[in-house]
Amino acid sequence: MLMRGALVALAVIGSLATYGCQTTDRTGQGPGIQENQVQGPGFSKLATIRIYDGVVKFPPPIWADDSLTTLQLSKSFSDQNGSSYIFELIHKDDDFDRWKKLYSFSGNRRPDMARMNPDTYAMLVTGSYLSSCPEYSRERLEPAWSENGSRTMVLLCGNTLQQAGRYGYGPDVGEVALLRFFKFENTMIMAQFVWRVPRFQVPSLATKSWLGVLDWLPIYNDLIVMAERFKEINVIDPQQFEEQFEEVPLNGKSQVPAS
Numbered sequence: 001m002l003m004r005g006a007l008v009a010l011a012v013i014g015s016l017a018t019y020g021c022q023t024t025d026r027t028g029q030g031p032g033i034q035e036n037q038v039q040g041p042g043f044s045k046l047a048t049i050r051i052y053d054g055v056v057k058f059p060p061p062i063w064a065d066d067s068l069t070t071l072q073l074s075k076s077f078s079d080q081n082g083s084s085y086i087f088e089l090i091h092k093d094d095d096f097d098r099w100k101k102l103y104s105f106s107g108n109r110r111p112d113m114a115r116m117n118p119d120t121y122a123m124l125v126t127g128s129y130l131s132s133c134p135e136y137s138r139e140r141l142e143p144a145w146s147e148n149g150s151r152t153m154v155l156l157c158g159n160t161l162q163q164a165g166r167y168g169y170g171p172d173v174g175e176v177a178l179l180r181f182f183k184f185e186n187t188m189i190m191a192q193f194v195w196r197v198p199r200f201q202v203p204s205l206a207t208k209s210w211l212g213v214l215d216w217l218p219i220y221n222d223l224i225v226m227a228e229r230f231k232e233i234n235v236i237d238p239q240q241f242e243e244q245f246e247e248v249p250l251n252g253k254s255q256v257p258a259s
Contacts, residue, residue: 052109054184098168133157
């Protein structure tokens with residue numbers, strides 16, 4: 001697989017081509033995201049990233065307040081393999097082998113994506129994710145909102161025994177993932193924020209709507225914050241973006257992958 005990231009990305013090769021973003025190695029050296037910023041309703045500034053057919057505007061991770069502090073407080077990694085590309089952020093004090101929180105964007109652009117929608121893509125990706133967790137310790141929940149044709153989910157993996165020995169996973173490590181899926185033209189896009197936590201037992205839940213039923217998780221407050229920030233994620237046409245800003249990519253040219 002392309003990355004040493006969360007189980008979602010280990011299960012499905014996901015990735016994106018960045019707009020003015022430099023590919024880095026696993027040391028996390030390099031600027032990572034585009035410094036040009038877009039005004040957003042919930043935050044003073046949103047960062048932007050080109051994902052094949054679209055430009056994604058996204059809010060900061062839980063450890064930052066805006067796109068500037070995201071650059072200052074993060075390590076980044078990106079990689080492309082054919083029609084797939086991945087971009088990841090972790091806190092600067094973490095490392096990519098044993099991170100605690102990971103923020104990433106991935107995308108796939110292939111002709112068969114034209115027949116997919118965010119719902120079918122979400123079920124494909126999350127089905128692979130859940131198969132990496134023990135059957136007795138996994139759950140897929142629907143947040144109480146969905147906007148702009150996107151699909152949002154919370155995934156629980158009580159322990160990662162089946163991935164033991166891979167990039168910090170094991171029987172005593174659980175994972176909680178917040179995911180949002182988009183489609184823009186022939187590109188499927190996934191935003192995810194993932195927490196590694198001590199192993200836990202997934203209780204019997206009376207509802208598949210996660211609000212109010214996950215307050216026993218140690219990262220619940222962070223989950224609420226990132227769920228609100230995820231509402232700010234949007235995908236726009238690159239031409240619309242370029243009409244608003246005179247783009248000066250960090251590497252001197254836009255990185256738009258070959259079709």
